[in-house]
Amino acid sequence: MTSLNDGFQNGYALEFRSTTYRLPSGAPLIAGLNLGIAQGETLILLGRSGSGKTTTLKLINRLLEPTEGDILISGRPSASWDPIKLRRGIGYVIQDAGLFPHWTVERNVGLVPRLEQWPEEKIQARVREMLSLVGLPPEEFAKRRPAGLSGGQRQRVGVARALAADPPILLMDEPFAALDPITRADLQREFRALALRLQKTIVFVTHDVREALFLGTRIALLEQGRLVGVYAPAEFLKAREPEIHAFAASLESGGAHEGGQ
Amino acid sequence: MNWYEFLLRNRSEVLERSIEHIGLVGASMAISLAIGLPLGVALVRRTGLQRWVIGVANVVQTIPSLALFGFLIPVPWIGGVGASTAIVALSLYAVLPILRNTCTGIAEVDPAVIESARGMGMTPRQVLWQVQLPLAAPVLLSGIRVATAICIGVTTIAAAIGAGGLGVFIFRGLAMVNNQVILAGAIPAACLAIAADSGLGYLQRSIARR
Secondary structure: OOOOOOOOOOOEEEEEEEEEEEOOOOOEEEEEEEEEEEOOOEEEEEOOOOOOHHHHHHHHOOOOOOOEEEEEEOOEEHHHOOHHHHHHOEEEEOOOOOOOOOOOHHHHHOHHHHHOOOOHHHHHHHHHHHHHHOOOOHHHHOOOOHHHOOHHHHHHHHHHHHHOOOOOEEEEEOOOOOOOHHHHHHHHHHHHHHHHHHOOEEEEEEOOHHHHHHHOOEEEEEEOOEEEEEEOHHHHOOOOOHHHHHHHHHHHOOOOOOOOO | OOHHHHHHHOHHHHHHHHHHHHHHHHHHHHHHHHHHHHHHHHHOOOHHHHHHHHHHHHHHHHOOHHHHHHHHOOOOOOOOOOHHHHHHHHHHHHHHHHHHHHHHHHHOOOHHHHHHHHHOOOOHHHHHHHHHHHHHHHHHHHHHHHHHHHHHHHHOHHHHHOOOOOHHHHHHHHHHOOHHHHHHHHHHHHHHHHHHHHHHHHHHHHHHHO
């Protein structure tokens, strides 16, 4: 009856409403976040380490639960979703891909369809389709294990796995941060094309302003758990907020943020 | 007559005692696995309780085996003279390495892998069976390997409380002050230990290679 593709009363695929997340000690990692994310957009969560970007992402797929406020997913509060069902409808890609080292590429990519008990032929076909989509010829890569892949290839498998069950929402936590600059640029270019084509709602965490400007339809800047503002890429560097100057400066110095943390 | 001739002459009893020995080890290992694995899994996240349980298991391990067998004899239900008492004591010895390695093996699985497993919508049970346990398997197996070695060794002492096994020759030899008889128990026991260890070692390597 309910699916993530259903009803958008307010037009948002995802909406944070005065969302606060505190550690058990009481210190807020996210404080009073109000943010709407439209169907089909790529929203970038930009900020330094410790600004609350990853926390925000994990609140969406309920790896963390908000202490105060709500997150509406397809118009329904996240707490009313069954967490397992919710997560299977949300693709998730993390920095070092988090592939299962004891499984082949094929099995990794087929994870969610298999959890959802798709028929085996359909899973096989889907895995091949996904591998081709991310530029890994299935004949060559299906039977390999993550340990035998380069960082960029692992990340491609991570993207293929996240997309396999065709989730309407995709969460990406610094997926390209650990890659060398050339591989990263390749993946960013391909990912942008993919995002335009697939029209998924994407929430993408990064600390790299170059990546934010290149991939985002909008950029949400976080600083110490608070939302500074949301900007279109074209207006981001022109905005007056002092927090933006630091990022603009990093861009001029040739990308001080490159090479991960 | 050297020990080898003695062994050959008494081969039917040696075989019988070896089978008894293997039976004692097998039964004890089965019990300690049945206790140690689930307990280890349950304790992975409960680090406070885990310290306590492993502490107790450590203390048990320091009790000399002959003393532990002796302690158990007067205990109702599990005690008395014979194989069942021996199996209880052997299980107590074997449970520590299994428990400890289950905890550390699972705790050492890359947190990023666990996070993505949960994030992709695996249930806690699926994460355990499909991700944590397979990835912890080499560490887990090394615990089983240590436990088996301990078990095979300690089982020789179990003859003291009438449990049978290859220890029968050792105690008989001690009483007769006859080295040949001692060796007829000690050498097959050592062979068993080596065989079990290399077998499990092979299994461990083939799992790690997967």
